[in-house]
Amino acid sequence: MTQRIMIDVLARFESGRIRPLQVIWHDGRKYGIDKVLDVRRAASKSGGSGIRYTCLIAQRQVPLYFDEWENVWWCDSKD
Amino acid sequence: MRVILHSDLNAFYASVECLYRPELREVPMAVCGDPLKRHGIVLAKNELAKKIGVKTGEAIWEAESKCPGLTLVAPQGRLYQRYSQLVRSIYEEYTPYVESFGIDECWLDITASGRDGYEVAEELRLRIHREIGLTVSIGVSFNKIFAKLGSDLKKPNAVTEIRSDNFRELVWPLPVRDLLFVGRQTERKLTLMNVRTIGDLARCGPEFLQKRLGKWGLMLWQSAMGLDQQSVARSGDYPPVKSVGNSMTAIRDLHTETEVKLVFMRLSEEVAMRLREQGLFCSTIQISMRDNELFSFERQRKLSRPTQCAFVILEAAMSLYNDQQYKNRPLRSLGVRGVDLSWEEGGRQISFLPEAEYEERWLEVERTVDDLRERYGEEAVLRGRLLSDKALSGLRSYTQMDVPTGTLPGSSASPHLRPAKIYREVV
Numbered sequence: 001m002t003q004r005i006m007i008d009v010l011a012r013f014e015s016g017r018i019r020p021l022q023v024i025w026h027d028g029r030k031y032g033i034d035k036v037l038d039v040r041r042a043a044s045k046s047g048g049s050g051i052r053y054t055c056l057i058a059q060r061q062v063p064l065y066f067d068e069w070e071n072v073w074w075c076d077s078k079d
Numbered sequence: 080m081r082v083i084l085h086s087d088l089n090a091f092y093a094s095v096e097c098l099y100r101p102e103l104r105e106v107p108m109a110v111c112g113d114p115l116k117r118h119g120i121v122l123a124k125n126e127l128a129k130k131i132g133v134k135t136g137e138a139i140w141e142a143e144s145k146c147p148g149l150t151l152v153a154p155q156g157r158l159y160q161r162y163s164q165l166v167r168s169i170y171e172e173y174t175p176y177v178e179s180f181g182i183d184e185c186w187l188d189i190t191a192s193g194r195d196g197y198e199v200a201e202e203l204r205l206r207i208h209r210e211i212g213l214t215v216s217i218g219v220s221f222n223k224i225f226a227k228l229g230s231d232l233k234k235p236n237a238v239t240e241i242r243s244d245n246f247r248e249l250v251w252p253l254p255v256r257d258l259l260f261v262g263r264q265t266e267r268k269l270t271l272m273n274v275r276t277i278g279d280l281a282r283c284g285p286e287f288l289q290k291r292l293g294k295w296g297l298m299l300w301q302s303a304m305g306l307d308q309q310s311v312a313r314s315g316d317y318p319p320v321k322s323v324g325n326s327m328t329a330i331r332d333l334h335t336e337t338e339v340k341l342v343f344m345r346l347s348e349e350v351a352m353r354l355r356e357q358g359l360f361c362s363t364i365q366i367s368m369r370d371n372e373l374f375s376f377e378r379q380r381k382l383s384r385p386t387q388c389a390f391v392i393l394e395a396a397m398s399l400y401n402d403q404q405y406k407n408r409p410l411r412s413l414g415v416r417g418v419d420l421s422w423e424e425g426g427r428q429i430s431f432l433p434e435a436e437y438e439e440r441w442l443e444v445e446r447t448v449d450d451l452r453e454r455y456g457e458e459a460v461l462r463g464r465l466l467s468d469k470a471l472s473g474l475r476s477y478t479q480m481d482v483p484t485g486t487l488p489g490s491s492a493s494p495h496l497r498p499a500k501i502y503r504e505v506v
Contacts (some may be wrong), residue, residue, distance in 0.1 A: 001101070029342025041165075047099050049165075069161060 004046035006067045009064065009073040020053055020064060020073075030059050046076045080243065082196040083311060084187040085218040085226035086203065087167065089235035091183035092123035093115055095162050096152050098212045107131055108150040117328050117411070122154055146220070171314055173199060178312040184230075188311035196220075200238040208236070222307040225250060227259050241298050246305050251278030258302055266300070268292065277303045282428055307465055323359065324416030325349045330372050330470045332409040336401075338471060339410065343396045344389075345465060345472050346415040351389035354417055360385035361417030364395040370408040377404055384435065385421055388442045392417065 008024040016041075035056040039046045042052035044067070050067040065074050088094065092110040097103045107128035112118025119139040131146040147497050163182045163502055170177045176188035180360035189199055189406070196219035207215050218229020228250060229239040241249055255277055256266045272291060274280050280288070281303040288296030301307055324344045333339050343366075354361060365379040378399045386392065396415050448460045465472040 041210040043098065043208070043210065045101075047101050049098065049210065049212045 002045040002078055004044070004048075004074045006072060007064070008058055009066075010058045015057050018066065020055060020066075023055075023057065023062075023064065023075075033057055034059075037061065044074070046074070080220045081188065081190045082192075082194075082199075083220055083223055083226040083239070084189060084196060084200055084203070085180075085220075085223070085230045086166075086170065086185050086187065087216045087218075087234075088163075088183040088207075089214045089216055090123050090125060090129070091163075091213075092159055093125045093128075093152075094123075094213050095159055096155075097125055099158075103150065103152070104149050107146050107148075108152060109133055109139075109142055110154050111142075111151045113153065114139055116330060126469060143371060146330045152401055162211065162213065163475075166207055166215075167212065167314075169206055169210065170440065173203070175314055176311040179312045180227075184227075186226060186289065186311045191305065193265055197238060197240045200240075204238055206238065219455065220246075222367060223309050223311065224259050224302045224307040227304060228253070228257060231257065232452070243305065245492065247278070250305075251276060251281060251303075253277050258299070260302070265295075284439070288411065307364070320359065320420060322365075322416050322418040323350055323353050324414060325353075326367065326412060326414030327473050328412040328483050329458040330473075332411055333413070333471075334409050335366075338468070339400055340393075340397060341464065341468055342413050342473070343415060344393055345414065347393040348389045350415050350417050351387055351392055351445060352452075353457065354387040354420075355449060356444065358422060359417075360387050360422075361392075362386075362419035362421065363417070364392055364399070365414075365416040365418055366396050366399045367414035367416070368400070368403075368405070368410050369412045370405065371411045372491065373406075373411070374405075374408075376403070376483075379418070381419070386420075387417075388438050389445055390411065390441055391438055 007026070007028070009020045010024065011020045011023040013020050019036060020033050022033060025031070033055045036053055037056055038050055038052075038054040041049065042063075043049040044052070044063075044065050048065075048067065049053075050064055050065040053064045053066065055062050062075060066072075067074075067077075093108060096108070104125065104127075107125065109121045109124040109128050111121050121133060121135055121137050121142050123135060124133045124142075128142075128146060128149060133142045133149065134144050159182060160489055163179075167177060167185065169181070170185055170187050174187050174189045174192060176186075178186045180186065189196065192199070200217040200219050204215055204217055207213055216230045216234045216236065217238045218226040218231055218232070218241065219238065220226040220241040225241040225246060229241045232239045232249070253268050253276060254416065255261055255274055256279055258280070258478055261269070268291075269275075269280065272283075274283060280299060283298045283300065285297050288300045290296070292299065327342055327346060328339075329342055333342065361382075362385045363381050365377055367375065367377045370377040380395050380399055382391065382395060391437065392415060452458075453459050
């Protein structure tokens with residue numbers, strides 16, 4: 001089952017949009033976001049829906065979700 | 080020819096709960112009102128519960144007798160409102176003509192886009208599933224009535240098109256009850272006339288139906304023939320308010336006049352406050368009552384002059400209660416409604432009668448109480464009588480207590496997920 005992993009995200013608020021720059025994992029490790037490949041609203045496999053930022057992190061495509069209502073970021077993780 | 084879509088979010092409340100708690104998809108689940116407040120009916124159910132025979136609107140005990148171990152989840156109104164708004168914002172990308180029909184249904188008029196209705200409906204269905212995570216059933220047709228009928232034909236997650244060249248084959252064999260605005264009473268009258276299907280209704284002819292059912296009959300015939308001309312309202316256009324009302328299911332059955340008065344007092348205050356908020360006056364008061372055998376009845380009375388004053392509304396409600404013949408029945412729920420509305424600006428006839436003067440003075444008191452409540456909270460100022468039985472008065476400070484909660488075993492209790500409030504654990 002896909003689990004929701006809550007994350008902290010360092011982001012820049014640009015005019016009219018949010019650009020995520022760095023993911024801070026729950027144990028404190030930091031991962032820089034090389035590129036944002038796509039931004040769109042999407043349902044998440046672990047539950048709920050939000051704005052999905054498909055990011056390139058260390059050569060891997062990682063979808064990050066932002067819930068603008070709760071102001072939280074998360075990513076999906078398989079058990 | 081117009082292109083109208085009717086989009087219906089499937090098992091809306093249950094689907095939103097399953098979206099946030101995917102594990103609820105694996106068990107039969109129903110979203111229900113709070114049984115302790117005697118709102119214990121099924122509001123929505125997931126596919127598994129539906130297959131077992133659980134029905135929307137039935138009592139929890141009925142649902143549980145069909146499906147032992149049914150997971151019962153408390154509704155989260157604000158979350159549903161938010162999802163309804165999210166879906167609506169997708170509709171509004173296609174047309175400004177989006178008219179809500181409840182929280183989970185909308186009509187869209189996409190004629191001006193020049194696009195094929197079926198194609199747009201398919202696109203909407205896929206987008207809503209992909210972007211929001213919910214499924215919709217969409218009816219496509221050339222009028223609102225058939226579009227609504229189409230969305231009911233195939234569920235869940237489907238599109239049905241009813242065209243001018245196939246409605247006789249698709250719509251006419253259906254029971255007349257499937258037509259919008261045909262309720263139990265109309266169905267009964269039509270059955271007596273041997274009208275059982277929508278096709279029977281269409282074949283009756285307008286003169287016959289108008290003679291038997293008046294204007295309503297003509298309207299039904301037009302609906303069956305696909306001649307409905309109702310337009311889809313533009314987003315943000317709301318029809319004028321026709322009534323302001325409130326009802327309450329009491330925490331226990333009401334046996335005495337004192338108990339009834341307490342509930343009517345609370346309801347009258349809320350109705351009067353909402354009338355004042357909107358600058359409206361009502362000239363007629365309606366009360367509705369439902370006894371403990373679920374027998375419902377309504378009574379109404381015209382007032383001598385329009386009012387927005389709680390004590391006038393309460394007096395009218397109590398006199399209606401005292402005048403009806405079912406007075407000795409234990410009552411389960413009561414409702415008060417102000418109808419025949421007029422605007423404040425329209426001006427009211429000045430009266431020099433002492434009771435009118437008394438009412439004006441009371442109105443000033445009630446307006447002051449409105450100000451105090453707005454500033455310090457809804458229960459900052461209360462009538463002393465309401466405190467004599469807080470539970471029956473439905474005071475929030477009392478009724479929010481004691482809601483049983485639990486969690487699904489093995490669920491990851493993430494504090495960031497809006498937790499579904501489970502009434503009882505999964506067996």
